[in-house]
Amino acid sequence: MTQIERSHTGPRMSQIVKHGETIYLAGQVGTAGASVAQQTQDCLDKIDTLLAEAGSDKSRILQCTIWLSDMADFAAMNAVWDAWVPEGQTPARACGEAKLARPDFLVEMIVVAAA
Template sequence: MTQIERHHTGTRMSKIVKHGDTIYLCGQVGTAGASIAQQTQDCLDKIDALLAEAGSDKSRMLQCTIWLSDMANFTAMNEVWDAWVPEGAAPARACGEAKLARPELLVEMIVVAAA
């Protein structure tokens, strides 16, 4: 049976879950109240750090689900995203609009990656 590893586990969630060679990250958000560009960069910085801790990196991303509080921020979010994703290593991705946990949050990203 494949082992499951959980890191930074609390009552509600783990920030990282590893199952076999697959890494699952909890949703990452940016600094509440900051611009969409800054919140996007904050998310990506957190993703970089968590993937490194799990023994992976952004070039090994398999999937990313992105939630925006308002699709009007799609272009500005993509400008930051496009500069961050390694050429030729874009993951499968979905982006939709959703009410996030707090009104000051503009973006949340959920990543699955290979170890």
């Protein structure tokens, strides 16, 4: 049976779950109240850190789901995303609008990556 490893585990969730060669990250948010560009960069910085801890990096992201509190922020979020994601190694991605956990969160990203 394939082992499941969990890191940064709390009563509600783990920030990293690794199953075999697949890494799942919990939804990452940025600094509450900051601009969507800053929150996006914060999310991406956290994703970089968590993937490195799990033995991976952004070039190995398989899928990213992005939630915006307002689709009017799509272009601003994409400007930061496009500067970060490795050319030629873009993951499968979906982006939608959702009410996030707090009104001062503007973006949340959920990542699945290969180890």
